Amino acid sequence: MSEPVLAVSGLDVSFVQYAKGLRTRTVPGITGLDLEVAEGEILAVLGASGSGKTLLAQAILGILPHNARTGGEILFRGSRLTPARRTRVLGREISYIPQSVTSLDPLMPVGAQVRIGLDAAVAERVRRRLFARYDLQDHVAGRYPHQLSGGMLRRVLFATSVRDTVRLVIADEPTPGLHAEAVEEVLRHLRELAVSGVAVLLITHDIRAAVSVARRVAVMREGRLVTMETADAFTGDGAELRHPFARDLWRALPQNQFSPGGTEWHS
Numbered sequence: 001m002s003e004p005v006l007a008v009s010g011l012d013v014s015f016v017q018y019a020k021g022l023r024t025r026t027v028p029g030i031t032g033l034d035l036e037v038a039e040g041e042i043l044a045v046l047g048a049s050g051s052g053k054t055l056l057a058q059a060i061l062g063i064l065p066h067n068a069r070t071g072g073e074i075l076f077r078g079s080r081l082t083p084a085r086r087t088r089v090l091g092r093e094i095s096y097i098p099q100s101v102t103s104l105d106p107l108m109p110v111g112a113q114v115r116i117g118l119d120a121a122v123a124e125r126v127r128r129r130l131f132a133r134y135d136l137q138d139h140v141a142g143r144y145p146h147q148l149s150g151g152m153l154r155r156v157l158f159a160t161s162v163r164d165t166v167r168l169v170i171a172d173e174p175t176p177g178l179h180a181e182a183v184e185e186v187l188r189h190l191r192e193l194a195v196s197g198v199a200v201l202l203i204t205h206d207i208r209a210a211v212s213v214a215r216r217v218a219v220m221r222e223g224r225l226v227t228m229e230t231a232d233a234f235t236g237d238g239a240e241l242r243h244p245f246a247r248d249l250w251r252a253l254p255q256n257q258f259s260p261g262g263t264e265w266h267s
């Protein structure tokens with residue numbers, strides 16, 4: 001088997017908080033997390049609000065809050081992601097698709113935003129290709145974010161994040177609040193990236209989205225990886241799922257109201 005693109009082992013994230021006077025206390029954010037994402041694989045990370053999903057993304061990207069302390073190891077393509085290495089690979093080999101289109105600069109035309117980080121000599125050519133890939137007409141390049149529809153803005157986000165050199169894409173909640181068709185479009189773009197060999201870490205609390213694109217689903221609770229499931233196991237009444245917590249999540253979906261043993265199941 002080839003080397004994973006991303007390998008996280010024994011990751012700990014904790015926060016130092018000031019208590020009374022000068023005393024400090026440490027609150028855990030992530031504890032002992034191990035996971036790997038292979039080339040061309042979409043790994044979904046699923047978990048309730050506050051379970052540590054965004055912290056995982058921030059730990060990889062090196063953008064944790066200042067009061068965070070970390071332990072463990074994060075390997076990207078076999079070597080450690082040190083701060084120096086991050087400055088070389090972020091935006092080039094590792095890209096981040098943020099949750100919200102508000103991360104776009106309201107004061108800069110979207111075409112210029114797509115060119116950021118690209119080699120000046122090829123930037124405009126690459127920008128055109130990315131626009132074509134994400135179904136954005138060329139004249140849109142001169143527009144500002146507030147002049148575009150929500151759907152176009154999400155496609156601009158992809159165009160700003162995706163580069164030929166990218167090997168790992170981290171998408172943090174790319175689908176909440178979107179109608180079904182828009183969700184499907186975002187998932188299709190993630191699938192296309194994976195097919196082209198990119199490793200995709202999809203952070204979400206949308207089980208159905210996770211299961212429809214990912215091969216494996218990592219389930220987090222309170223900062224720990226509770227279970228690693230195959231997406232295929234999220235089917236029927238969830239009997240194929242390895243861990244009861246994954247079964248609970250699956251069965252709590254409104255369309256999965258099963259009645260085991262004759263009793264109605266409610267979340």
Ligand SMILES: Nc1ncnc2c1ncn2[C@@H]1O[C@H](COP(=O)(O)OP(=O)(O)OP(=O)(O)O)[C@@H](O)[C@H]1O
Pocket residue numbers: 015027029047048049050051052053054055056065066067068205
């Ligand atoms: N700077 C901080 N200081 C202390 N605790 C923090 C800090 N930042 C985050 N946390 C805590 O870390 C925990 C995990 O947060 P995280 O944002 O990773 O959750 P999440 O799984 O992404 O949730 P959501 O689905 O709502 O985005 C939360 O309980 C949060 O309160």
Ligand code: NI
Pocket residue numbers: 053054055
């Ligand atoms: Ni989050």
